Amino acid sequence: MRVLFVGDVFATPGLKAVRAYLGAYGGDYDLRIVNAENATGGRGLTEKHFDLVRAAGADVVTLGNHTFDQADTAELLERTTHLIRPLNYPPGTPGLGATTVEVAGTHVTVAQVMGRLFMDPLDDPFRALDDLFASLPEGRPVILDAHTETTAETKVLGHHVAGRAAALLGTHTHVQTADEQVFDGTAYLTDVGMTGVEASSIGVTFEGPYAAFRTQRRHRFTPAEGAATVCAVALELDGARATSIERIRWRHDPATGGGAEPGDGRTGHVVRAEGARAV
Numbered sequence: 001m002r003v004l005f006v007g008d009v010f011a012t013p014g015l016k017a018v019r020a021y022l023g024a025y026g027g028d029y030d031l032r033i034v035n036a037e038n039a040t041g042g043r044g045l046t047e048k049h050f051d052l053v054r055a056a057g058a059d060v061v062t063l064g065n066h067t068f069d070q071a072d073t074a075e076l077l078e079r080t081t082h083l084i085r086p087l088n089y090p091p092g093t094p095g096l097g098a099t100t101v102e103v104a105g106t107h108v109t110v111a112q113v114m115g116r117l118f119m120d121p122l123d124d125p126f127r128a129l130d131d132l133f134a135s136l137p138e139g140r141p142v143i144l145d146a147h148t149e150t151t152a153e154t155k156v157l158g159h160h161v162a163g164r165a166a167a168l169l170g171t172h173t174h175v176q177t178a179d180e181q182v183f184d185g186t187a188y189l190t191d192v193g194m195t196g197v198e199a200s201s202i203g204v205t206f207e208g209p210y211a212a213f214r215t216q217r218r219h220r221f222t223p224a225e226g227a228a229t230v231c232a233v234a235l236e237l238d239g240a241r242a243t244s245i246e247r248i249r250w251r252h253d254p255a256t257g258g259g260a261e262p263g264d265g266r267t268g269h270v271v272r273a274e275g276a277r278a279v
């Protein structure tokens with residue numbers, strides 16, 4: 001089974017790029033997962049933009065710390081099983097933290113947890129994952145979105161699920177890391193990266209963060225405009241285990257609607273399971 005996981009879609013340039021990428025390559029995959037926590041102007045996801053990402057071909061959409069930034073998202077979460085928020089929000093939080101989809105006759109569970117370092121103090125993500133695995137049948141492929149700020153917490157979450165999850169993929173920092181590996185059948189990347197304008201401060205124009213960092217006062221942040229890059233990973237699964245993970249960075253050219261890099265613009269590295277060992 002081939003799975004595509006697209007990192008945090010940021011504002012209109014990110015939406016245009018993910019739509020173009022899924023239009024060109026979505027058919028190469030059996031399951032398409034998109035983190036869209038920043039799709040609506042950089043903050044959260046309205047129903048309109050959720051519908052747009054779904055219509056583009058996403059099977060499951062994940063959120064993060066921006067889950068409730070838009071007023072209609074809580075109600076949307078109650079109505080669909082194709083949108084999830086972190087599993088470790090307190091009991092009673094609207095929506096699902098895990099969802100199961102049928103892909104070519106196989107049930108695949110997609111779940112998200114949020115880290116607690118430099119983030120909102122949610123419940124323990126490690127225990128939330130243990131409870132999730134305890135609730136699932138043996139042999140179920142599980143793809144995890146780890147919405148985390150620090151590399152150490154993400155790595156340790158990966159270690160925690162090694163041999164149990166098919167993949168644990170970091171989101172939230174908006175910068176793709178180069179440490180893809182497969183250990184004990186679990187594909188891992190510390191951060192998938194952002195689907196948005198690279199010439200920016202993680203999606204917004206430099207002016208606002210530059211002024212904020214230099215003056216220690218709040219300043220208005222404005223989403224950057226222009227060509228966006230799709231940051232994603234492609235996974236190969238054999239049953240509930242991953243056999244490979246490939247990083248993707250694909251530069252969207254709005255003028256042509258396609259990739260702006262030589263060839264089809266897809267870049268990445270493939271790490272095969274036989275070359276990787278449990279950490």
Ligand SMILES: [Fe+2]
Pocket residue numbers: 008037038064172173174
């Ligand atoms: Fe994000």
Ligand SMILES: [Fe+2]
Pocket residue numbers: 037064065066147171172173
């Ligand atoms: Fe985030």
